[in-house]
Amino acid sequence: MANGQWYPAEWPERIRALADGALAPAVPRRAATVMLLKDTGAGPVVYMLRRRASMAFAGGAYAYPGGGVDPRDDEHHVRWAGPTRAWWAQRLGVDEGAAQAIVCAAVRETYEEAGVLLAGPTEESVVGDTTGAEWEADRAALVARELSFGGFLERRGLVLRSDLLGAWTRWITPEFEPRRYDTFFFVAALPEGQRTRNASTEADRTVWIRPGEAAAGYDKGELLMMPPTIATLRQLGGYESAGAALAGAPARDLTPVLATARLEDGEIVLSWPGHDEFTKHIPIGGASA
Numbered sequence: 001m002a003n004g005q006w007y008p009a010e011w012p013e014r015i016r017a018l019a020d021g022a023l024a025p026a027v028p029r030r031a032a033t034v035m036l037l038k039d040t041g042a043g044p045v046v047y048m049l050r051r052r053a054s055m056a057f058a059g060g061a062y063a064y065p066g067g068g069v070d071p072r073d074d075e076h077h078v079r080w081a082g083p084t085r086a087w088w089a090q091r092l093g094v095d096e097g098a099a100q101a102i103v104c105a106a107v108r109e110t111y112e113e114a115g116v117l118l119a120g121p122t123e124e125s126v127v128g129d130t131t132g133a134e135w136e137a138d139r140a141a142l143v144a145r146e147l148s149f150g151g152f153l154e155r156r157g158l159v160l161r162s163d164l165l166g167a168w169t170r171w172i173t174p175e176f177e178p179r180r181y182d183t184f185f186f187v188a189a190l191p192e193g194q195r196t197r198n199a200s201t202e203a204d205r206t207v208w209i210r211p212g213e214a215a216a217g218y219d220k221g222e223l224l225m226m227p228p229t230i231a232t233l234r235q236l237g238g239y240e241s242a243g244a245a246l247a248g249a250p251a252r253d254l255t256p257v258l259a260t261a262r263l264e265d266g267e268i269v270l271s272w273p274g275h276d277e278f279t280k281h282i283p284i285g286g287a288s289a
Contacts, residue, residue: 004218005278006061006226012282014176015261015268025175028182030098032106033066035168035232036116037242038190038208044242045210046233047114047196049203061224062214065113065200066106068181073104075150081123082163091167092184093254103162106186108149112142113200118165118188119158126161128193139199164188166249169235171228174259174270182256185232187249189242211236227278228257 017023036047048062074097083091088099111117111130120126130139138155141147153160165186173180190196198206211233217223218230225233239245259272270280 004221004224005230006224007280011176011270012268014178015270015282016284018176019261019263019268023176026178026180028172028180030069030102030105031067031181031183032069032102032109033064033183033185034106034110034165035064035185035187035236036110036114036190036196037187037236037245039242043210043240044236044245045208046214046236047190048207048209048214049113049198049200050205050207051202052204061226061229063226063229064185065110065116066183067109067113069101069105070108070145070149071101072148072150073101073108074098075148078104078150078153079159081120081159081161082165088162088167091250091254092170102184103165104149104160106165106184107160107162108142110188112139113203114206115139115197115199116190116194117158118161118191119153120161121157121159123159123161126164126191126194127158128191130194131197143201164191166246166252167254168249168252169228169232170254170256172256172258174261176261183228184254185228187236187242187245189246227259227272227275231257231275231278 014023037044048064050062051059078100085096085100088103089096092099092102107118115130117127117130138152142149142152165188168185168187170184172182214223215230215233215237218225236245239248257272257274259270261268261270266284268282270282272278
């Protein structure tokens with residue numbers, strides 16, 4: 001029985017075009033996504049959304065809240081709590097401006113798509129409720145890029161809580177994909193007093209689910225997912241609480257995972273280094289296996 005690995009029908013043709021030199025790889029855009037966790041009596045659950053089937057990229061697949069970096073995410077006036085920008089730059093393997101932009105993108109996208117905000121009035125506090133007309137107006141302005149995230153925080157007198165995030169892994173979209181992202185995955189716990197809601201126009205369903213349960217749904221072919229999603233779910237399954245996952249984040253390897261395609265014995269072999277379960281064998285001119 002086939003699993004739920006997302007595999008677009010046009011990939012073999014694009015892989016062959018790349019190998020023949022007929023396809024120039026797109027430059028990946030930096031992005032951030034957050035695996036939002038909360039504890040239950042049966043262990044931690046993670047917040048996931050299902051992308052609308054009409055989406056050009058990964059339509060119908062389950063994913064986490066996230067999206068691309070806004071060029072304004074590195075604005076200098078963002079109030080900041082937790083590890084310094086220099087610390088984040090070293091952790092993420094980028095310069096300080098890029099580090100701020102990536103962390104801001106993670107917090108901003110979680111607010112835009114899930115209504116959860118990792119920020120507070122002080123360096124030790126977190127907002128307790130982000131519902132209401134005024135909050136929604138600001139969220140909509142962020143989504144429309146009418147308001148920068150730095151401007152939003154400043155208007156509300158909020159401090160970004162970078163200490164509530166843990167950098168988990170980094171995946172880069174394969175070179176043969178037309179839409180490419182250099183995505184940093186973070187883990188965070190749902191702040192007390194806040195609740196999630198489907199605030200994304202890109203999702204038609206949201207769910208809190210145990211990582212192991214979601215992975216089982218993928219294995220049965222019931223839940224469609226991209227490789228980094230199922231890979232991180234399997235990793236999260238080994239933690240007994242949201243706090244334990246956060247505590248384990250600093251030891252995580254952030255070496256980028258990038259799929260490679262090679263010609264071997266009359267077929268294309270598509271693989272993700274360190275993740276053998278996603279390997280695909282594509283006969284030249286035929287279907288994948």
